[in-house]
Amino acid sequence: MTSSSVPKRSRSAMDASAAATQALYGASDPGLRIRSIVFRSALLLSMTVALIAIIGIISWAVVEGGQRLSLGLLTNNPSSFRPETAGYRPAILGSFQIIAGVIALIIPLGVGAALYLEQFANKQRWYNRAIELNIQNLAGVPSIVFGILGLAFIVRGPLDMGFIAAAGSATIALLVLPTVILASREAIKAVPPSLLEGAMALGVTRWQAVWKMVLPAAAPGMLTGIILAVARAIGEAAPLLLVGAATFVTFDPNFWEGGYSALPVMIYQYAGRPQDEFHVLAAAGVLVMLGLVVVVNSVAVWLRAKYERTW
Amino acid sequence: MKELGKEKLMAESASTKEEVFSLDGVNVYYGDSLAVKDVSFPIYKNEITSLIGPSGCGKSTILRSLNRMNDLIPGARVEGDLQYHGADIYGSDIDPVQVRKIIGMVFQKPNPFPKSIYENVAFGPQTLGMKGNLDDIVEEALVGAALWDEVKDRLKDNAFGMSGGQQQRLCIARTIAVKPDVILMDEPCSALDPVSTYKIEDLMMKLKEDYTIVIVTHNMQQAARVADKTAFFTVSSNDEEGSRTGVLVEFDETGKIFSNPADQRTQDYVTGRFG
Incomplete structure (x- = not known):
């Protein structure tokens, strides 16, 4: 859900509940958050490399061979x-x-x-x-x-x-x-x-x-x-x-x-x-x-x- | 199948206490370990015999050895004398497939086939090539399992859409459709709610007029409610060898087992002091 799609009233309600959670369980550790961001980026990178290779091959084939596509x-x-x-x-x-x-x-x-x-x-x-x-x-x-x-x-x-x-x-x-x-x-x-x-x-x-x-x-x-x-x-x-x-x-x-x-x-x-x-x-x-x-x-x-x- | 002929199986006896099974010194092994040791008791015709006891006491093992379902487990082996109407069930000339046709089984968790209600019941008679009109066989079995009125308008529906209790009664219908002599039930109500459990118990009381029923149950009230005879098993552990073996403690009229048992261990179990 993007924040723009959330009405203002319920966004403030969410903020309030986040604050309540923080009061109950304490603030989250910033170190943990950074580590999780780094980890997620590494996973995303691995996926991107695989994806780029496939997209590369396909776009090469389309650019190079697309003109010859015909029933013949x-x-x-x-x-x-x-x-x-x-x-x-x-x-x-x-x-x-x-x-x-x-x-x-x-x-x-x-x-x-x-x-x-x-x-x-x-x-x-x-x-x-x-x-x-x-x-x-x-x-x-x-x-x-x-x-x-x-x-x-x-x-x-x-x-x-x-x-x-x-x-x-x-x-x-x-x-x-x-x-x-x-x-x-x-x-x-x-x-x-x-x-x-x-x-x-x-x-x-x-x-x-x-x-x-x-x-x-x-x-x-x-x-x-x-x-x-x-x-x-x-x-x-x-x-x-x-x-x-x-x-x-x-x-x-x-x-x-x-x-x-x-x-x-x-x-x-x-x-x-x-x-x-x-x-x-x-x-x-x-x-x-x-x-x-x-x-x-x-x-x-x-x-x-x-x-x-x-x- | 010579000795286990159909006439003999279905033979009516003048005595009301005809023995369907007689176990004498039965040992069951899984590989090298002895699972149940030296079990001897009779099972009488048109009675409900319940097997009770704590987990691991071998009651299910004994139940499954009665129709050779244990044969499906690699390494399982039965020793001793296990007779069905006077014929050795483990005799070399006995076909285990025929044994399972005559001695049906209902399992702990309802296990309908992923097919329609009709096909679930028809599968056995059809595969075995039983004579007669299939529609009639199916209807008769569903009536016998007290399910017909609930499902007669949706026989083509998938069996997975039924409630747990209905599924279990469908499994019972499936079993009686092949016209067995004995129905073995392995904790048939343990996955069901009280109302469904009551319906199954009610059904069992009706079924015992035509069939001999052996039931394994963890629920002592259930045993007390439905069973004519009760066998109490327990675990005997040998700490030196680290082995646990099931043994039969006592077999008697259900009323006696629950009110005035002969063995102290039975007394402790049925009064809830143990297990």
């Missing part, structure tokens, strides 16, 4: 010699294909692993504790490591899928899977155990109780985790470079065969060209990607607000 940017094929009409079509399609594959893989695997760890695994067994610890560590492994893993085991090696979009999907899915498992586990943990007990006391099996009661109650939280993982997957470029997205494709990608590209990889390739026009194109690509991430995150926030439940 999304629908035109890329070109290495005509930057003024080049677009991101195959990269956007490639990103969508990769994301679709990622979602198809992480929902059953992530939710399944989380349900097993939270509801069925005996936590007194050392191997279950070891699995838990490793999943937490995996969530912090640099993405390039997953790129190498994908190259060695998915593109080549045992799976031998070749440099195709499906291999990129599988690699990114492995990368975000630990995050999905951790988020899903938290969502399951937030479901009160009395729900499971209440269902099991009716004589249904543990599986029935988990499937019909715990899973629906945990679903909104799980969904939020999955969407945030997808948002991260959209922006991943490093592992994709290793599993085949590095090719400069000018045709619509096929999920199961042939070269493919992804939005962040395409931006990287345009940005690496010497001509200024391509830098403009790269900045416009950044805007497209930011827009995509904002949309995905907004959906996550919306879902969380819609289904949020207090027990």
Whole structure:
């Protein structure tokens, strides 16, 4: 409440009550007040630095690439010699294909692993504790490591899928899977155990109780985790470079065969060209990607607000 | 389930004192620590048996071992002879899931499912694939829990919108919807106001015509009001080992426990000198 919005009478009443408080409890220590001001300013400064970085990137992208924003940017094929009409079509399609594959893989695997760890695994067994610890560590492994893993085991090696979009999907899915498992586990943990007990006391099996009661109650939280993982997957470029997205494709990608590209990889390739026009194109690509991430995150926030439940 | 056949479970006996449960030398462990030691007493059909005693005396532990809810706690283990209509509840051929269907449970804090009132009651019969018209089963259960008149016009409303007492009666309706033989109640009124408590007690007196009820309660007046038999437990601490184990002190007619108990410890507890 600003002081101007407070009528004069009640302001004097507030002064009077402040005086009464002071008479009762004594005057406040000025040293404490200064310290609290310093502390608050330090916190504000930390936030400002983070904010300035984000605003800086976004305004650079808008200033640099805003002029190139058009429908053609999304629908035109890329070109290495005509930057003024080049677009991101195959990269956007490639990103969508990769994301679709990622979602198809992480929902059953992530939710399944989380349900097993939270509801069925005996936590007194050392191997279950070891699995838990490793999943937490995996969530912090640099993405390039997953790129190498994908190259060695998915593109080549045992799976031998070749440099195709499906291999990129599988690699990114492995990368975000630990995050999905951790988020899903938290969502399951937030479901009160009395729900499971209440269902099991009716004589249904543990599986029935988990499937019909715990899973629906945990679903909104799980969904939020999955969407945030997808948002991260959209922006991943490093592992994709290793599993085949590095090719400069000018045709619509096929999920199961042939070269493919992804939005962040395409931006990287345009940005690496010497001509200024391509830098403009790269900045416009950044805007497209930011827009995509904002949309995905907004959906996550919306879902969380819609289904949020207090027990 | 061979020995625990439905016919046997529901068998009517000529005797009015048919034993539903008989406990003989029952020990319950959590991991290595002995939670309740050497408990022996019977529970009779169509009676309300109350388990009373101070905190940590193992009354809830014994209650939860009657329908194998303790199995859900890792490391919990039951030893001794715990029979239900002559069949060992912990026998190797007994399916704990079936035990919980026949021996239902109502919990301390009302725990309705985050669904509609109708779905709360229908969940059990539906999941278990019970025969009959679901609407009729739901209505019968809600009538049985003395809740039908209050909720019949809002069956589709979320159960969380009900009062605490209504929620607890909904939990009772949910339990009787699967047609159990025994209802276990773990301090069912401890989270409720006196009026709701009175309604639940009133309901219990009606329910005991069809069911056998075992209730854990901290409220001695409640035990005195509703129970036919009362078992008094206490804690025996071993200071050398630092262990605390629950033991059964006395089991008798409720009137006798409260007016003329055999054991001095019971006397002290029911007169409020201890606990």
